[in-house]
Amino acid sequence: ARPRVGYFYTGKSGKQLLAEKVMKLTVKQYQSIPVVVKESSSVYDAICTMFLEDVGTLFVVDESSSLVGILSRKDLLRASLGKQVLETVPVNIIMTRMPNLTICYKDDLIIDVAKKLIEKQIDALPVVKSSDGTSYEVVGRITKTNITKALVDLANDE
Template identity: 65%
Template sequence: ARPRVGYFYTGKTGSELLSDQLKKLKVREHHSVPVVVNDKVSVYDAITTMFLEDVGTLFVVNESSLLVGVLSRKDLLRASMGNQDLSDIPVHIIMTRVPKIKICHKEDLLLDAANKLIENQIDALPVVIDREDGQEVVGRLTKTNVTKAFVDLVRDENV
């Protein structure tokens, strides 16, 4: 029999190869554009923005465009159940504030960001750039982004 040439045992198993692929994915290629509101706007305006932009999470920024808070659909739904006039309540009253907010960076691994979403039971992470005076919001990473990456991983190889 002719020798089988050209194939070399690399010491890798199938699952190591799987890991290699998954571990290459970065936040950079998978995040969405952020939807931000100023910290002075009302809860009513924030809810309107959430509908118009069709997102589940809004990031709240100050006049220097730095991250100061996060508003989830749940935060807004809870506020809207009270008997107050939503036009009278500024979002900074009900938002989750820095430094309680979980964030990620473009160069982070998608898996690490996905882990933060799961462990903290949140729907979205702001993708930020660190500046001297705070953090500038440049993206939004959601469970939708992770689910899409998961689906694309398999679809791409079937092309």
């Protein structure tokens, strides 16, 4: 019999293997630490937090630490152009608020998050957990940077 070296059985094409590999990546493998501000914070303080923490998206929480809104760099840039005094405007005036937020969970697939980021034209999603199904605690942050890292990992994974 001819040697079997170099043969293997899968029943699948190389393309299918690739797609399956991509389909196994989950949020919890790639998520970053979330940066949150209170809804009573000023726009000025939020901008300072964004620079200090070097993130592009802030999550806004209420007194019980539940997610109530999201602030992007774009939201803050728009606000900074206005005539208002940034030190006195609270972030809950300019944030995108529940229920218009796109969220995800730690066991979600990276590929589904990637599709949501493209479809909604946003930079990041909060990774949340919920004990009651109505309020959400922010436990992570997943961004286009995390997705980019996932692609680099796929190329390095031989």
